[in-house]
Amino acid sequence: MLADLAELVRCESFSADHAAVARSAEVVGALGTRLLGAGPETIVIDGVTHLRWTFGTPRVLLIGHHDTVWPMGSIESHPWSVTDGIARGPGVLDMKAGLVQMFHALASLPSLDGVGVLVNGDEEVGSATSRQLIEESVRGCAAALVLEPSADDEGALKTARKGTSRYEVVVHGRAAHAGLEPQKGINAAVEAAHQVLSIAGLGAEMGAVDSTDSVLGSATVTPTLLSAGSAGNTVPALARVSVDVRVPTLVAQDRVDALIRGLTPRAPGARLEVLGGRRRPPMEPGSSAGLFALASRLTAELGEEPLRGIAVGGASDGNYTAAAGCPTLDGLGAVGSGAHADTEYVKTARMVPRARLLAQLIMRTQHRPDRDRRDSV
Template identity: 80%
Template sequence: MLADLEELVLCESFSADHAAVARSAEVVGALGARLLGAEPESIMIDGVTHLRWAFGSPRVLLVGHHDTVWPMGSLRTHPWSVADGIARGPGVLDMKAGLVQMFHALASLPSLEGVGVLVNGDEEVGSPTSRQLIEESARGCAAAFVLEAAADERGALKTARKGTSRYEVVVHGRSAHAGLEPQKGVNAAVEAAHQVLSIAELGASTETVVTFAADGGAGSLPSGVTVTPTLLSAGSSRNTVPALARLSVDVRVPTAVAQDRIDELMHALTARLPGARLEVLGGRQRPPMEPESSAELFTLASRLATELGQEPPRGIAVGGASDGNHTAAAGCPTLDGLGAVGGGAHADTEHVEVAWMVPRARLLAQLVARTRG
């Protein structure tokens, strides 16, 4: 398993570099072909390479990705290494070790009848080209197992994930000389400041409800909703009233109802300054993976872990999204976080606890065996 992991890590696969992702797909496909005894279907969509295996009519879908957030050349500063039971390298946790565990788990089964595998190449950027492929593959399956990393360093599984939405608020004002006749301008930066405060209010409360303010309506949202203004830019020169400003907004929601309501509120934003105009771009990106979608599979995983002599895993709801959000939204029961155990995903400290790799593969193999019918 470590030799296979080294091979994957040494093949860098930055999401934005489609040629690198294509090379990675060749390496991942060869690994899967060797361990599963079948060549994958290679699917290129808008330049991004995805891999799919299907054995008979799949009843169980295993989902992973082979792209990473690490720019090309990261191996020079973050080389592959294994020392004191810790494996390191770009993408080692998210999620190349998960792929290795998945292939070895499936290779341990006497038959792969009823199993489907999908490994996409754009998960780290929101799966824009693979979402439809994921949803199509998940529909009608009895279970989907997602090989993202465990939720903590004790192997917790991810039983719920927030949905994500992304917005860009474009503020249109009117330029004017800031010294000679500022009164003739409409300051897009000032209008953007008003919008930042209004938008922040939508996710400011950590209580059980938050009151709607953007459209003047009454109502509430569940706890766990976050609405966060992030990137902000305005203006063209220091002595000009800004005619244009842009504001990015990150939204995380625990339920589909909350996601819909936030979408309504974002599109209900109105300008405060006379003469200013707003455009609200973007919207829902990934639907939430709600706890109900994982409940039965988590119970099964806990029981199987006990049978294998492992400590039953905890279940944790997390704020980050994955392709498990898409499989759950397609109506497929989904359990996430079945990949590697470690920490530091996307960071300099990214690592995998090697001792967990075999036990996690064994747990996954039993889950597949018990759910494929």
């Protein structure tokens, strides 16, 4: 498993570099072919390479991604290494170790009938080209098992995720000479400052109306990037405010969308334009309850420490499978910490136990009937 992981980590796969993602897909595809005895279907959408294996009529879908957030050349400053049971390297935790565990778990099964595998190449940037593929692949399945890393370095599974929305509020003003006749301008920067405060206030407003017993907590509405102006001596005619939104429920996602689109300018003559919108729907706790209970029983049977489930703010492709109505369990990949950071690492001693748990989950779900999808697991 470590030799396979070394090969995947050393093949860099920065999401923005489609050629690198294509090379990574070849390496991942070769690994899967060797361990599963069958090659993948290679699907290229808008230049992004995805891989899919289908065995019979899938009842369980395993989902992973092979792209990473690490820019090309990161392997030089963050080389592959294993020291004292800790593996490091770009994307080792998120989520190349999860892919290795997945393929080895599948290779241990007596039969792959009823199993589907989807490894996409753009999860880190929102799965724009693969969302339809995910929804198509999960259709008719009784379970979706997501190989994202665990929620913490103790191995907690991810039983709920917030949904995400992204907006850009564009402020249109009017340029004028800042020294000679500033009064003839409409200052987009000043208007943007008002809007930043209004947007930040929406988070507090949502917190006041959200259910306080939600395991995911309240919606968050956060202004992030801000830009304005074209020259130091010119009243800014244009400004932009980026907004990150995280929501616990679809109801909250719809409410935030209405509030963002309902923003109004303060300065006479200024105009607002709202771009963007909903991205990933929330993965609510009910989506994972049955599968988490099954995984907890299997963990006890395997003699491992009891599982914990955690709700997290980050989103994954599990949000899409849950929204499609398929029971979904996330965080089944590697155990470690520091995803996307210089400290990213994997606990190698947890790789085999996690692969064994995954194999048992697959065997218990690969022949599930259509009926009672949420409750039967």
